[in-house]
Amino acid sequence: MSRLSRGAEALLPPRGRRSRLGVGATLIVGGGIVAVIAILAVISLVWTPFDVGEINAAERLATPSTRHWLGTDKFGRDVVSLLMVGSRTTLLVGLVSVGVAAVVGVPLGILSAMVPKWWGEVVMRANDLLLAFPALLLAIMLTAVHGQGVVTAMIAIGISTIPSFARVVRSGAIGVMKTEYVLAARAAGRRPVAIAARHVLPNVGSLVIVQASVSFAIAVLAEAALSYLGLGAPPGTPSWGRMLQEGQELLFVAPRLELYPGVAIALAVLGFNLLGDGLRDRFDPRLEDRR
Amino acid sequence: MTTAPERTAYPPPGMPPADVVRVRDLAVVVGDKPLLVDVDLTVRRGERVGLIGESGSGKSLTALAIMGLLPEELHPSGSVVVTGQGPAGGERVTSVLEAGEPGLAAMRGRDVAMVFQEPMTALNPTMRVGAQVAEIMTIHGTVADRGAAAARAVDLLDKVGLPDPADAARAYPHQLSGGQRQRVVVAMALANDPALLICDEPTTALDVTVQALVLDLIVRGVQARDAGLLFITHDLAVVASVCERVLVMYGGRVVEAGPVLDVFTRPRHRYTRGLIGASDLDLTRPDGGLYTIQGSVPAAGRFPAGCVFRNRCTHATTTCETVPEWDGPGPEDGFACWHPVVHRG
Amino acid sequence: MVRGLRTGSPAGIQWCTVVELAIAVRDVVRDYRRPRTSLTRPGPVVHALRGVSLDVARGQRFGIVGESGCGKSTLLRIIAGLDQPTSGSVQVGGVEISRLPERRLGFLRAQLQLVFQDPMGSLDPRMRVRDIIAEPLVAQGHRNNLARVHELLEAVGLQPESADRFPHQFSGGQRQRISIARALAPDPRILVADEPVSALDVSVRAQVLNLLDELVHRLSLTLVFVSHDLSVVRHVCDTVAVMNRGEIVEMGPTDQVYDRPVHPYARQLVAAAPRLQAALAGRTAAVLAAETLAARTVSSDSVGSPNPLARPEAPGLATTTAPRDSSTPTPDPTPDPTPTPDPTPASGPAPKDAP
Numbered sequence: 001m002s003r004l005s006r007g008a009e010a011l012l013p014p015r016g017r018r019s020r021l022g023v024g025a026t027l028i029v030g031g032g033i034v035a036v037i038a039i040l041a042v043i044s045l046v047w048t049p050f051d052v053g054e055i056n057a058a059e060r061l062a063t064p065s066t067r068h069w070l071g072t073d074k075f076g077r078d079v080v081s082l083l084m085v086g087s088r089t090t091l092l093v094g095l096v097s098v099g100v101a102a103v104v105g106v107p108l109g110i111l112s113a114m115v116p117k118w119w120g121e122v123v124m125r126a127n128d129l130l131l132a133f134p135a136l137l138l139a140i141m142l143t144a145v146h147g148q149g150v151v152t153a154m155i156a157i158g159i160s161t162i163p164s165f166a167r168v169v170r171s172g173a174i175g176v177m178k179t180e181y182v183l184a185a186r187a188a189g190r191r192p193v194a195i196a197a198r199h200v201l202p203n204v205g206s207l208v209i210v211q212a213s214v215s216f217a218i219a220v221l222a223e224a225a226l227s228y229l230g231l232g233a234p235p236g237t238p239s240w241g242r243m244l245q246e247g248q249e250l251l252f253v254a255p256r257l258e259l260y261p262g263v264a265i266a267l268a269v270l271g272f273n274l275l276g277d278g279l280r281d282r283f284d285p286r287l288e289d290r291r
Numbered sequence: 292m293t294t295a296p297e298r299t300a301y302p303p304p305g306m307p308p309a310d311v312v313r314v315r316d317l318a319v320v321v322g323d324k325p326l327l328v329d330v331d332l333t334v335r336r337g338e339r340v341g342l343i344g345e346s347g348s349g350k351s352l353t354a355l356a357i358m359g360l361l362p363e364e365l366h367p368s369g370s371v372v373v374t375g376q377g378p379a380g381g382e383r384v385t386s387v388l389e390a391g392e393p394g395l396a397a398m399r400g401r402d403v404a405m406v407f408q409e410p411m412t413a414l415n416p417t418m419r420v421g422a423q424v425a426e427i428m429t430i431h432g433t434v435a436d437r438g439a440a441a442a443r444a445v446d447l448l449d450k451v452g453l454p455d456p457a458d459a460a461r462a463y464p465h466q467l468s469g470g471q472r473q474r475v476v477v478a479m480a481l482a483n484d485p486a487l488l489i490c491d492e493p494t495t496a497l498d499v500t501v502q503a504l505v506l507d508l509i510v511r512g513v514q515a516r517d518a519g520l521l522f523i524t525h526d527l528a529v530v531a532s533v534c535e536r537v538l539v540m541y542g543g544r545v546v547e548a549g550p551v552l553d554v555f556t557r558p559r560h561r562y563t564r565g566l567i568g569a570s571d572l573d574l575t576r577p578d579g580g581l582y583t584i585q586g587s588v589p590a591a592g593r594f595p596a597g598c599v600f601r602n603r604c605t606h607a608t609t610t611c612e613t614v615p616e617w618d619g620p621g622p623e624d625g626f627a628c629w630h631p632v633v634h635r636g
Numbered sequence: 637m638v639r640g641l642r643t644g645s646p647a648g649i650q651w652c653t654v655v656e657l658a659i660a661v662r663d664v665v666r667d668y669r670r671p672r673t674s675l676t677r678p679g680p681v682v683h684a685l686r687g688v689s690l691d692v693a694r695g696q697r698f699g700i701v702g703e704s705g706c707g708k709s710t711l712l713r714i715i716a717g718l719d720q721p722t723s724g725s726v727q728v729g730g731v732e733i734s735r736l737p738e739r740r741l742g743f744l745r746a747q748l749q750l751v752f753q754d755p756m757g758s759l760d761p762r763m764r765v766r767d768i769i770a771e772p773l774v775a776q777g778h779r780n781n782l783a784r785v786h787e788l789l790e791a792v793g794l795q796p797e798s799a800d801r802f803p804h805q806f807s808g809g810q811r812q813r814i815s816i817a818r819a820l821a822p823d824p825r826i827l828v829a830d831e832p833v834s835a836l837d838v839s840v841r842a843q844v845l846n847l848l849d850e851l852v853h854r855l856s857l858t859l860v861f862v863s864h865d866l867s868v869v870r871h872v873c874d875t876v877a878v879m880n881r882g883e884i885v886e887m888g889p890t891d892q893v894y895d896r897p898v899h900p901y902a903r904q905l906v907a908a909a910p911r912l913q914a915a916l917a918g919r920t921a922a923v924l925a926a927e928t929l930a931a932r933t934v935s936s937d938s939v940g941s942p943n944p945l946a947r948p949e950a951p952g953l954a955t956t957t958a959p960r961d962s963s964t965p966t967p968d969p970t971p972d973p974t975p976t977p978d979p980t981p982a983s984g985p986a987p988k989d990a991p
Contacts, residue, residue, distance in 0.1 A: 339811030507925030
């Protein structure tokens with residue numbers, strides 16, 4: 001397309017956009033999946049088909065039936081109930097860790113793009129150091145200090161996600177800082193903080209949203225991994241990651257115990273990704289005419 | 292208006308020069324938006340034809356349609372016939388809109404070559420420029436072997452005026468200046484002696500002092516090969532310096548065509564006249580301002596039905612809601628306007 | 637056209653003249669260091685400006701012409717306080733700005749505003765037009781600027797409803813009008829325009845030039861107009877500085893520089909520019925190229941001779957080929973196949989409709 005002159009390029013529909021599936025459809029499907037998960041999590045606070053704390057040896061590894069829609073696990077706990085309660089942990093870990101990462105990483109990225117180049121490099125090398133530090137090691141250290149728990153997992157995942165936000169936002173912000181509209185804002189007398197808030201942040205917003213939806217997926221999987229290693233949700237606190245871990249030894253006996261939490265995680269990741277894409281397009285004024 | 296230059300091969304003396312490209316009723320749509328409508332265009336051997344228009348006029352799309360390079364989502368109709376030299380002195384006729392990719396690949400760079408606006412993106416940054424010029428010849432088998440191609444590449448770089456062509460052949464694109472890069476692109480385009488050279492705003496990205504030299508290079512290149520030239524630009528002065536004939540496009544249609552001198556000194560279409568007035572900064576109204584065309588160029592596909600210019604035209608009437616008939620002896624000379632400018636004498 | 641009425645002062649006026657200076661630039665040097673490509677050696681130094689001095693009097697229309705990389709944009713940014721010179725001094729309205737940090741340039745923002753080249757790139761795509769235009773006002777602590785925004789929109793020929801729309805909903809010419817409205821918002825005395833029409837369609841360019849002309853006249857602004865196109869500068873400005881490789885190589889009244897360029901580079905710039913009437917009179921690409929090359933090696937005895945490519949007094953006269961100065965190395969006049977055109981000035985848009 002680069003061979004088209006600027007005039008001809010304007011004739012073509014925008015590329016890289018979801019041109020078949022409308023902007024609205026992405027948002028509705030993604031939002032719908034996320035809403036269902038969230039509603040299940042809320043309902044689980046007041047009601048679940050069975051009590052997940054109750055161990056029922058008589059009904060161990062029951063196959064799906066009208067009584068237990070998705071069967072039971074090796075302790076005889078109802079899988080539907082486990083999934084509902086587990087969604088709370090999953091959502092919480094995902095949202096809080098991504099929130100922590102964004103709240104620290106986005107300003108860090110913008111800052112490192114706006115300060116003199118030399119300082120930006122210092123910030124980014126520190127960022128690289130953090131990136132090179134294994135999240136697992138961080139989790140183990142935090143567990144040693146604070147003990148095993150969901151909060152520890154959230155903080156460990158959140159901190160280790162900061163660099164990816166900072167890096168993506170910085171590259172976007174450097175691009176924005178080079179635009180003429182930032183030059184125009186400087187010429188208008190805008191102060192750096194106002195430029196960061198009014199020009200840079202809105203224009204890297206779409207990057208943040210996409211990065212958040214990707215990071216959320218990674219956080220959900222990381223929580224599963226930490227729980228699997230016994231560093232996340234403690235035994236007795238159901239989470240989708242824990243369910244995967246507990247089902248693993250029965251992989252060949254009752255593969256459905258791996259399937260259900262796996263599908264749930266995949267759905268949640270898909271839902272957040274679609275929601276992220278949809279939000280990005282929804283808030284892009286250049287696509288306004290297409291809505 | 293031009294007489295056939297002296298040539299021995301084809302056509303026989305006395306015959307008009309052969310068409311190298313003949314476009315008839317070309318239309319291009321994207322979705323339900325028309326981007327090009329009823330475009331007729333002919334370029335003969337040895338002829339230099341200008342295609343002028345503003346953004347959204349469809350001039351670049353016309354060039355891409357001739358090259359068979361339209362993006363997938365655009366749907367062309369009509370006919371585009373390119374005639375070049377086939378193997379063994381015969382001629383090769385390509386119906387561009389019907390031809391498959393192999394036929395088009397054989398045509399591109401051999402029968403028709405193109406020079407784009409941005410010389411940096413037209414060259415492969417990881418390949419030495421000599422190798423890029425040589426490659427275009429080995430692809431089409433117009434040289435005996437790779438050694439001959441490399442030698443001829445240096446020769447071509449010399450012909451386009453690169454100082455120290457042997458050194459230049461070993462340079463990478465980023466080591467050359469913008470003007471030098473565009474010279475390399477011209478060398479590549481002319482490497483296989485194409486029957487038609489299409490230049491799409493070839494000097495818009497260049498400095499004005501470099502532009503003068505590159506324009507000269509292009510004209511001399513096509514003259515030496517007796518090739519046809521289709522020169523696309525928004526700059527009327529450049530067209531007048533380069534071409535003999537001109538087509539004026541607006542809103543995806545050819546609104547006026549004819550010899551450069553006639554069109555620019557006695558424009559008939561209201562748009563052509565407005566364009567000439569607006570682009571000539573030496574010409575001012577009694578109040579000292581420049582002549583203008585009211586409003587702005589609509590977005591592609593948003594031009595009014597009927598005469599595409601009527602929403603900006605001071606002479607528009609209800610008649611203009613109907614598409615104006617082409618008025619003239621042929622597609623190469625005439626205009627499509629209900630209220631044309633009338634010239635005395 | 638008010639050019640000529642507003643003669644301003646000749647370029648090169650000295651420090652203490654009665655003419656009030658809007659901008660005074662003295663010996664400004666700006667060096668950049670390119671990013672290093674080797675670990676051991678520092679990056680090469682680029683001399684963007686090598687000792688530039690100029691004066692712009694109040695009410696003057698000052699053009700800066702040059703090709704890409706000549707330093708004109710750097711100079712403009714330094715004048716606008718968006719970049720710092722390596723050495724030298726820049727005074728705007730009598731105040732030295734070259735050593736001030738950006739946060740202390742508030743007074744400059746109220747006095748001097750910018751119009752940029754790219755009408756899309758200089759408007760934040762995520763801001764509504766009213767916020768874009770009000771930005772200089774907000775930066776100076778004004779609130780509730782909607783009335784002013786509407787006034788500015790009207791001044792640049794846009795509908796008041798435009799205020800609620802986004803930049804992408806406008807054409808290039810309209811966006812440039814928005815950009816001009818923003819520049820005028822704080823009621824500046826000096827307007828600095830960086831290639832404001834070079835990204836516009838031909839039919840829209842004339843509108844924007846007329847608008848700038850009218851506003852500069854009506855608001856008694858001082859204009860600094862940067863362009864690569866000498867003919868645009870000639871139309872707009874009374875004084876022009878020609879820049880090449882970080883230096884001003886020629887400066888003077890626009891007509892003088894255009895008609896009788898002295899410096900070889902200025903001659904080349906004039907010679908290389910294709911012009912419609914001259915081209916129709918037979919100045920083909922070959923002539924253009926030959927004259928450009930000839931101007932490079934111009935002999936000193938032709939200096940000051942009238943430029944044969946000078947603007948004709950009337951469009952009709954353009955069709956007669958001016959005799960060339962014999963001392964100028966005349967290029968090979970390629971035989972021209974085009975017949976001499978009808979000398980009646982039917983070319984222009986001057987109303988010539990027969991009844």
